[in-house]
Amino acid sequence: MEWVDTGSAMQAPDATFADTREARQAIRAGRWRRHTSGLAPAYVQGNLVILPVDLASDFMRFCQSNPKPCPLLAVGQAGDPALPTLGRDIDIRTDVPAYRVYRDGVLVGEVDDLKALWRDDFVAFVLGCSFSFEHGLIEAGIPLRHVDEGKNVAMYRTNIQTVPAGPFHGPMVVSMRPMKAADAIRAVQITARVPQVHGAPVHIGDPALIGIADITQPDFGDAVRIAPDELPVFWACGVTPQAVVMAAKPALCITHSPGYMLITDMLNRDLPFA
């Protein structure tokens, strides 16, 4: 499962760009080939999934039916690398620092851009990611254990089934952040305001109730300590659509590389009002 995006920890990059276009230009010009966590931190970043058009409508229905794990920020037109609602100048073939290419659900390579691979039947999907809501939690003074410990967030397969659509089906993957109850209550309120980036938690408390047998053994990411006065709080995770797409074994699929996201022109602070 090495394809999984475990880039949730908000590591500070060596440089930040105040302006999102400047950040994208650096990526486009090949001057930034690293993860984007903390890069242009005021702006919404997105997960990328590119599928051939024959799978696009099923995948769109899947996202529409499962908005918590698969919050769609934008869908491109078939063959069109532009995503004007996310940024006027975006070219999805060049504006992500690294891409992964899968054939029949198997990772076959990583590329810097899609100039050679792009096809007229490709449809780009951009999905909201937890960077934005973690930004909101940190701004609200809620400590995030995995950030403080410099780890990736802990993620788990659950027994919560997604709503299937065409070939896409499978269990929801969740991320877990331990919090004191007062912070958990505030975190529900904060994240409920931003359904575009996973929204409110899907579970609080006993992990066994959602099919997690051992909270100390995450399926992806790193285990973090849960203090006796803390509750585990679980959010739907963007790994869900990745896992679901790979399990469907599409002939061809392209995603961003873990942690190497698309930086949009949307401000995190505008999400509650979008």
Next chain:
Amino acid sequence: MEWVDTGSAMQAPDATFADTREARQAIRAGRWRRHTSGLAPAYVQGNLVILPVDLASDFMRFCQSNPKPCPLLAVGQAGDPALPTLGRDIDIRTDVPAYRVYRDGVLVGEVDDLKALWRDDFVAFVLGCSFSFEHGLIEAGIPLRHVDEGKNVAMYRTNIQTVPAGPFHGPMVVSMRPMKAADAIRAVQITARVPQVHGAPVHIGDPALIGIADITQPDFGDAVRIAPDELPVFWACGVTPQAVVMAAKPALCITHSPGYMLITDMLNRDLPFA
């Protein structure tokens, strides 16, 4: 502690009034001398505290500093029994079905109206109550154990200290409703929208963390069952200001009788937008 308002259970009364003025007129005319739970259910009901003006500014500061247990809906002018922001025709001397009179913090009697007792230095405080948010939870399809079991809600003294003001100080009292995690998450969102009626929970999970030694032994109201797949969810409770006022032993204080509330013209559905 028999003065405590334990009227939270939404028992259906024998009759309901579609119009709030009709309900108040029946009360004013002495035709309704029972609890008001479920009466004109679309409308906000309020807890009443009447204090002499020399204590009024301290009590107002206390409420302002402790909005979760003491959400002020309206404060009358000294000597004026009208509360026009809650209902144009309200006369607080006659519009509550039963009143309790306390001298030096001790209950000395119950009366049908305040015509004989009203004084020019009386200030009326109306505080939001949990009827409104329980209405919102039930409308959202969230089961309430104490309602289903025909009991009063379970209430507990905590080790959460209120912010003191003048003679008013003491621990927060909370009400507890057991819920499945998914319902608890929705309940946070629903009640956070209505700070006028206690707002979001103050705690979820381990009762010991807020100083409750035995969850099966509520300090007020009735114990309810907590299922293994449920979390106890705790809200600030309107018993807090009652307890704080009684502990301050004011020479004279008048409240509504438990469960016999003031019915206002405010619609519950308007609270999130007020």
